[in-house]
Amino acid sequence: xxxxxxxxxxxxxxxxxxxxxxxxxxxxxxxxxxxxxxxxxxxxxxxxxxxxxxxxxxxxxxxxxxxxxxxxxxxxxxxxxxxxxxxxxxxxxxxxxxxxxxxxxxxxxxxxxxxxxxxxxxxxxxxxxxxxxxxxxxxxxxxxxxxxxxxxxxxxxxxxxxxxxxxxxxxxxxxxxxxxxxxxxxxxxxxxxxxxxxxxxxxxxxxxxxxxxxxxxxxxxxxxxxxxxxxxxxxxxxxxxxxxxxxxxxxxxxxxxxxxxxxxxxxxxxxxxxxxxxxxxxxxxxxxxxxxxxxxxxxxxxxxxxxxxxxxxxxxxxxxxxxxxxxxxxxxxxxxxxxxxxx
Amino acid sequence: xxxxxxxxxxxxxxxxxxxxxxxxxxxxxxxxxxxxxxxxxxxxxxxxxxxxxxxxxxxxxxxxxxxxxxxxxxxxxxxxxxxxxxxxxxxxxxxxxxxxxxxxxxxxxxxxxxxxxxxxxxxxxxxxxxxxxxxxxxxxxxxxxxxxxxxxxxxxxxxxxxxxxxxxxxxxxxxxxxxxxxxxxxxxxxxxxxxxxxxxxxxxxxxxxxxxxxxxxxxxxxxxxxxxxxxxxxxxxxxxxxxxxxxxxxxxxxxxxxxxxxxxxxxxxxxxxxxxxxxxxxxxxxxxxxxxxxxxxxxxxxxxxxxxxxxxxxxxxxxxxxxxxxxxxxxxxxxxxxxxxxxxxxxxxxxxxxxxxxxxxxxxxxxxxxxxxxxxxxxxxxxxxxxxxxxxxxxxxxxxxxxxxxxxxxxxxxxxxxxxxxxxxxxxxxxxxxxxxxxxxxxxxxxxxxxxxxxxxxxxxxxxxxxxxxxxxxxxxxxxxxxxxxxxxxxxxxxxxxxxxx
Numbered sequence: 001x002x003x004x005x006x007x008x009x010x011x012x013x014x015x016x017x018x019x020x021x022x023x024x025x026x027x028x029x030x031x032x033x034x035x036x037x038x039x040x041x042x043x044x045x046x047x048x049x050x051x052x053x054x055x056x057x058x059x060x061x062x063x064x065x066x067x068x069x070x071x072x073x074x075x076x077x078x079x080x081x082x083x084x085x086x087x088x089x090x091x092x093x094x095x096x097x098x099x100x101x102x103x104x105x106x107x108x109x110x111x112x113x114x115x116x117x118x119x120x121x122x123x124x125x126x127x128x129x130x131x132x133x134x135x136x137x138x139x140x141x142x143x144x145x146x147x148x149x150x151x152x153x154x155x156x157x158x159x160x161x162x163x164x165x166x167x168x169x170x171x172x173x174x175x176x177x178x179x180x181x182x183x184x185x186x187x188x189x190x191x192x193x194x195x196x197x198x199x200x201x202x203x204x205x206x207x208x209x210x211x212x213x214x215x216x217x218x219x220x221x222x223x224x225x226x227x228x229x230x231x232x233x234x235x236x237x238x239x240x241x242x243x244x245x246x247x248x249x250x251x252x253x254x255x256x257x258x259x260x261x262x263x264x265x266x267x268x269x270x271x272x273x274x275x276x277x278x279x280x281x282x283x284x285x286x287x288x289x290x291x292x293x294x295x296x297x298x299x300x301x302x303x304x305x306x307x308x309x310x311x312x313x314x315x316x317x318x319x320x321x322x323x324x325x326x327x328x329x330x331x332x333x334x335x336x337x338x339x340x341x342x343x
Numbered sequence: 344x345x346x347x348x349x350x351x352x353x354x355x356x357x358x359x360x361x362x363x364x365x366x367x368x369x370x371x372x373x374x375x376x377x378x379x380x381x382x383x384x385x386x387x388x389x390x391x392x393x394x395x396x397x398x399x400x401x402x403x404x405x406x407x408x409x410x411x412x413x414x415x416x417x418x419x420x421x422x423x424x425x426x427x428x429x430x431x432x433x434x435x436x437x438x439x440x441x442x443x444x445x446x447x448x449x450x451x452x453x454x455x456x457x458x459x460x461x462x463x464x465x466x467x468x469x470x471x472x473x474x475x476x477x478x479x480x481x482x483x484x485x486x487x488x489x490x491x492x493x494x495x496x497x498x499x500x501x502x503x504x505x506x507x508x509x510x511x512x513x514x515x516x517x518x519x520x521x522x523x524x525x526x527x528x529x530x531x532x533x534x535x536x537x538x539x540x541x542x543x544x545x546x547x548x549x550x551x552x553x554x555x556x557x558x559x560x561x562x563x564x565x566x567x568x569x570x571x572x573x574x575x576x577x578x579x580x581x582x583x584x585x586x587x588x589x590x591x592x593x594x595x596x597x598x599x600x601x602x603x604x605x606x607x608x609x610x611x612x613x614x615x616x617x618x619x620x621x622x623x624x625x626x627x628x629x630x631x632x633x634x635x636x637x638x639x640x641x642x643x644x645x646x647x648x649x650x651x652x653x654x655x656x657x658x659x660x661x662x663x664x665x666x667x668x669x670x671x672x673x674x675x676x677x678x679x680x681x682x683x684x685x686x687x688x689x690x691x692x693x694x695x696x697x698x699x700x701x702x703x704x705x706x707x708x709x710x711x712x713x714x715x716x717x718x719x720x721x722x723x724x725x726x727x728x729x730x731x732x733x734x735x736x737x738x739x740x741x742x743x744x745x746x747x748x749x750x751x752x753x754x755x756x757x758x759x760x761x762x763x764x765x766x767x768x769x770x771x772x773x774x775x776x777x778x779x780x781x782x783x784x785x786x787x788x789x790x791x792x793x794x795x796x797x798x799x800x801x802x803x804x805x806x807x808x809x810x811x812x813x814x815x816x817x818x819x820x821x822x823x824x825x826x827x828x829x830x831x832x833x834x835x836x837x838x839x840x841x842x843x844x845x
Contacts, residue, residue: 206720207719207720207721208718208719208720209712209713209718209720211720212705212708212709212712212720213712215701215705216698216701216705216709219698219699219700219701220694220695220697220698220699220700220701222694222695223694223695223696223697223698224698224709225658225678226658226678226688226690226695226696227682227709227710227762228678228679228681228682228683228687228710229679229709229710230679286698286700286701287700
C-alpha cells in the first residue's frame with residue numbers, strides 16, 4: 001500500500017500529446033515556411049510587425065477567451081471596440097476637455113483620464129447588460145450579443161455622424177510607440193499592454209476561484225450550478241470582461257491609426273474569434289486557456305505578416321489565401337482534438 | 344368481453360430472451376396478445392418490461408425466441424419492420440414534435456403531397472380533424488402541439504400510430520403524468536379502440552390503473568415470465584406478491600418480512616418544509632427532519648418526490664411554501680444559499696452532478712473552494728485536500744488528476760459525495776444515490792451515508808426502490824401523484840405494505 005504522497009508523485013503533472021501541440025506546430029510550420037519563401041521575413045523587424053499586428057487582437061482575444069471558456073460567445077467585441085474609441089474621440093473634442101484654445105490647448109491630466117476611462121466604463125456596462133439579458137432571457141448569448149453588436153455600432157454612428165476625431169496624445173503613443181532594443185527591433189507598448197493583460201488573465205484563470213468557476217461553468221453548467229456556484233454571475237462577469245478588453249483594444253487600435261473613424265475594427269471580431277479557436281480553445285466551453293490564445297494570436301499575426309512579405313502573390317488574392325490556411329489549420333487541430341477525446 | 348378475449352392471438356412471442364453483456368435482461372419469456380384486448384404488463388424496476396417492449400418495437404433485433412404475427416413468423420429487425428407489421432409504440436417521455444402543428448404531427452414522415460411535392464395543407468387539416476374527431480378529440484389541428492395538455496399530446500400520438508395502420512399499440516406508462524380526469528379520458532379512448540379490435544399493451548407502475556383498464560395482466564420478474572392472468576381474477580395484493588416473487592416464482596428476496604423502523608427521534612428538527620407546492624409536480628407538502636435522522640421519500644416514477652427533493656435543496660423554485668433550516672427560511676430556488684448553509688443535493692443524474700470533462704480534484708473542490716483552498720488556488724494545496732478524501736470515500740482509482748468521466752458510475756458518485764464532504768453538511772439530500780450500480784459500490788456509498796448520519800447529518804433519501812428506503816431510512820413517507828399518501832415510523836414495515844401505500 002503506497003502512501004498518499006507517493007501517489008502524488010507517481011502521477012505526471014502534464015500529459016502532452018499531439019493535439020496539445022498541434023497549434024504550436026502550426027505556428028512553427030508557418031514561421032519556417034515564410035522564412036524560406038518570403039525573402040524579407042527572417043529579420044528582427046518582422047518581430048515588431050508581428051507584435052504590432054497581434055497586440056490589438058491579443059487584447060480583445062484575452063477577454064473573449066473567458067467568454068468562450070464558460071461556453072458562451074460575444075459577437076459584439078468588434079463594434080464594442082469601435083464604440084469605445086468613438087466615445088473617447090467625441091469626448092476628447094468636447095469644449096470643456098479641449099479648452100478654449102482648440103487643438104493647440106493642452107488638456108488637463110484629469111480630463112484625459114476621464115476621456116479614456118469613461119468610454120471603457122461604458123463598454124463594461126454594455127457587456128454587463130449583454131450578460132444580464134443572456135442569463136435572464138435564457139436566449140443564447142449569440143443572439144443577445146448580436147443585437148448588442150448593432151446597438152454599439154449604431155451608437156457609434158449616431159455619436160460621430162461619420163466624422164473623424166482626434167485622440168489623446170497618450171493613446172497615440174500607446175498605439176505607435178515602443179522600446180527600441182536595436183535599430184530594427186522595437187517592442188511596441190501595445191504589445192507590452194497585451195502581454196500584461198494576457199499574463200493577468202492567465203493568473204486569474206489558473207489560480208483564482210473565479211477562473212476555476214469559469215472553466216467548470218463551461219464544462220457543465222448544471223453540475224456547477226448544483227454545486228452552489230452562481231453560474232449566472234460567472235457568465236455576466238465574463239461578458240462584461242470581454243466588453244472591457246474589446247474597448248481597450250479599440251482604443252489601442254485608434255492610437256495605432258492616429259485618429260478615430262467609423263471604418264475601424266471591421267474585422268476585429270472575426271480575427272479575435274479565429275485567434276482563440278486557432279489556439280485550440282473549445283467553442284463549447286471548458287477547454288483551453290490563455291497560453292493557447294497567445295499561440296493563436298501569434299499564428300494569425302505571422303500568417304498576415306508573412307503573406308504580405310511574399311512578393312509574387314497577387315494582392316487581391318491574399319485574403320483568400322489567409323482563409324485557406326486558416327481553414328486548414330482549424331480543421332487539422334479539430335481533427336487531432338477529436339482523436340484525443342475518443343482515444 | 345369474453346368474445347374478443349378468446350380470439351386467436353394477434354401476436355405470439357415464444358421464448359424471448361435478451362442479454363446485455365453478461366446480464367440477462369429477459370429469459371425465455373412467452374407473451375401473447377389478442378385482438379381487441381388491453382393487456383397489462385407489470386413488474387418492478389429491471390423486471391424486463393421495457394426490454395420486451397423494445398423488442399416488439401424492433402429496437403433489439405438480436406433477441407432470442409420467435410415472434411408470430413397472425414400465425415406467421417416475422418422478424419422484427421428494426422422500427423420500420425415493426426411499423427410495417429402494425430406495431431406502434433407511444434413512449435412515456437413524449438413524443439411528437441412540439442413545435443409543429445397537430446396535423447403535421449399526425450402526418451409526420453408521410454405528409455400528403457400533390458404533384459411536385461407540394462404539401463396539401465387543406466386536405467391534411469381536414470383529415471386530421473376528422474381523425475381526431477373519431478376519437479372524440481375536438482381541437483384546432485393547426486395549433487402547435489406543445490400548446491396542448493399532455494393527455495391530448497398522448498392521444499395525438501396514439502392517433503398517429505393508428506393512422507399509420509397499427510393494430511398493436513404499446514403504451515409505456517401512459518398515466519404516470521396524467522391527472523385523474525385526464526386518465527378517465529384516456530381510458531374511455533382505450534375502450535373505444537378495444538371495440539374496434541385494436542390490441543393494446545399497457546405498461547404501468549400504477550396497479551390500480553392496470554386492474555381497471557386491462558383484460559389480462561402479465562407479470563414479469565427479473566427477466567422471467569411469472570404469470571399471465573385475467574384481471575378479474577387478480578387484485579392489487581396478489582399482483583404485488585407476484586412482482587416481488589413470492590408464490591408463483593418461488594425465489595425469495597429481502598424485505599418481505601417486516602423491518603422495524605426505529606422509534607421517532609426526540610431531537611428538535613433542523614429542517615422544516617411548510618406547504619411546499621409546485622404546479623404539476625407536488626402539492627402542499629409538509630415535513631420536518633432532525634439531525635441524525637434519515638427520511639425516506641418513496642414513490643413510483645413521476646410521483647413527485649424526486650422533484651420535491653430538488654425543490655427542498657433549492658435546485659427547483661417552488662410556486663409556494665417555505666423551507667427553513669435551523670428556523671431560518673431559505674430563499675426558494677437559491678442553491679448557493681442552501682449550499683452555504685450546509686444543505687446539499689446529490690441528484691440522480693450524474694450528468695448533472697459531475698463535470699465529466701474535468702479532473703477529479705476540480706470536481707471535488709468545486710463547491711467549497713474558498714473554505715477549503717482559499718482565494719489563491721495552488722495544485723499542491725488542492726491535492727493535499729483531495730487525496731485523503733478520495734481515500735476516505737474509497738474512490739478507485741484514487742487519482743485526483745484523472746478525468747472524472749473516466750470513472751465508473753459508482754466511483755463517480757463517490758467523487759460527488761467527496762465534494763460535499765469538504766465542507767459542513769447539515770442536510771444531505773440524496774436522489775436515487777445508487778441507481779445503476781453494482782452491489783459492492785452500492786454498499787460502500789450507503790455506508791458513507793450511514794457514517795454521515797451517525798455524525799449528525801440529517802439525510803433525505805428520495806427513491807423509487809423500496810429496498811433502498813427500507814434498508815436505510817428511519818422514517819418513510821410515500822408519495823402518490825404529488826401528494827403524501829402515507830407515513831411510516833416506529834413500527835414494523837414490509838415491502839408490500841410500502842408499495843401498496845405508494
